Amino acid sequence: MSLSIRILVAWFVLAGLATVLFLNSILNQLPSSVRQASEEVLVDSSNLLAEVAGLHWDQGFAQGSPFAEAVQRYQQRQLDALIWSHHKTRPELLVYLTDSQGRVLFHTDPALIGEDFSNWRDVALTLRGEYGARTTRTTPEDESSSHMYVAAPIYHNDELRGVVALGQPTSSLQPFITLAHGYFWQRGGLILLGALLLGAALSIWITRSIRRLVEYVERVRNGERVSAPRLGERELDRLARATEAMRAEIDGKAYVEQYVHTLTHEMKSPLSAIRGAAELLQEGDVPALARERFLANIDSESQRLQRLVERLLSLASVEKRQHLEQAESLDLAELAARELESKQPLAEKKQLALQLIRTDDCHLRGEAFLLEQAISNLLDNAIEFSLSGGQVTLRISAHAQQLRLTVSNDGPPVPDYAMDRVFERFYSLPRPDGQRKSTGLGLSFVREVAQLHQGSVELRNRPEGGVEVCLNLPRQPQQGRR
Secondary structure, eight states, rough: HHHHHHHHHHHHHHHHHHHHHHHHHHHHHHHHHHHHHHHHHHHHHHHHHHHHHTTTTTTTTTTTTTTHHHHHHHHHHOOOEEEEEEOSOOOOOEEEEETTSSEEEESSSSGGGTOTTTHHHHHHHTTSSSSSEEEESSSOOOOGGGEEEEEEEEEEEEEEEEEEEEEEGGGHHHHHHHHHHHHHHHHHHHHHHHHHHHHHHHHHHHHHHHHHHHHHHHHTTOOOOOOOOOOOSSSHHHHHHHHHHHHHHHHHHHHHHHHHHHHHHHHHHHHHHHHHHHHTTTTSSOHHHHHHHHHHHHHHHHHHHHOOOOOOOOHHHHHTTOOSSOEEEEHHHHHHHHHHTTHHHHHHHTTOEEEEEEESSSEEEHHHHHHHHHHHHHHHHHHSSSSSOOEEEEEEEETTTTEEEEEEEOOOOOOGGTTTTTTSOOOOOOOOTTTOOOOOOOHHHHHHHHHHTTTTTEEEOTTTSEEEEEEEESSSOOOTTT
């Protein structure tokens, strides 16, 4: 499971658990809160009814009395009240009235008139001058049969004469509790959905930088030269900078070690030749012809050493760079034309024809000096491996958003065993005219320039004979990538 999925799942579980626990605590408290609100209304209503009963005390509360008639008419009312989504159609309040001894003088259930309610909590407390209320089930095993009663004292001529109590079945409150349950669960679902979306955004936000950092490390591991990403998170950005510094330090040590080894190996042969010729020249009687040959050998090997060092320095300067430093808009055809003109003397020595074939639009962004050196190395290789009287062609063509520069000759093909090694440092093949091998750094330099421009280079044998090298360059390299 990926890190982003783990973060999302963990966040959703935590948010879901918190939401469920919160809703559960609210819903458990909801019935009690609804009953408390209903009780508060019953307190006001019972006290109002107590004042009305006090006014009718002398008239009594028997059947046919004004008080009994009013309560009877209330019970017969047809209600049409839409309370939110609950439709109330009939009255549900129960009313009973006792004297100061707790004897029932009036009850909405006439069968209970005359009963002794003095032991009921609501009546007993009210007669003692306290707040009286109770909840009683009509069927002890059935919770839905419970009724909530609130009593109020009846005063007549400033004397406590009795108690009036209002009762409400708790089942009448259940529709509102059910409605509130549905409302809260609906809102809880929306909260969970919002938490899921927020968790997804949080997961993407956190793992985006981590993915960029992982991608950078993987590309470095694969040998690519890329700059460390700039990350918004301070800790991750510090980690990226530290990784970049560590990579640079490790690469630097390995780079120096490798180059010292390869340079030592490549310098052995010319140094041995120079030393051998010098030892022979130190002998007293060296014929003039031999002396000239030894001096020519020393000069040739010295020039070889100089070319080796110069090309090695050029290659090293390119390899340590992470991106283009002086990119500008260039006409690749103009660079190619200048290099072809500079190679004209070499071509004339071997009686070679140089040809440039170009497309209409050859503009791209790049560094002129590096591209000139790359084209120069490709032309040097093509000329050196060409047979006398042949032709070297430089072709520039457009493909989608990139340019392809192809240098081809009609010389001998590259052996199969060398195809995978021609771009290695110091790897070189013998020339067809018997000249000595080159430094083996030219194509390595071209490959580094291509990668620095986010392009590629490939070499292949042509079916009709000869060899061609294709340098593919994007017109707009992405900034900061290699």
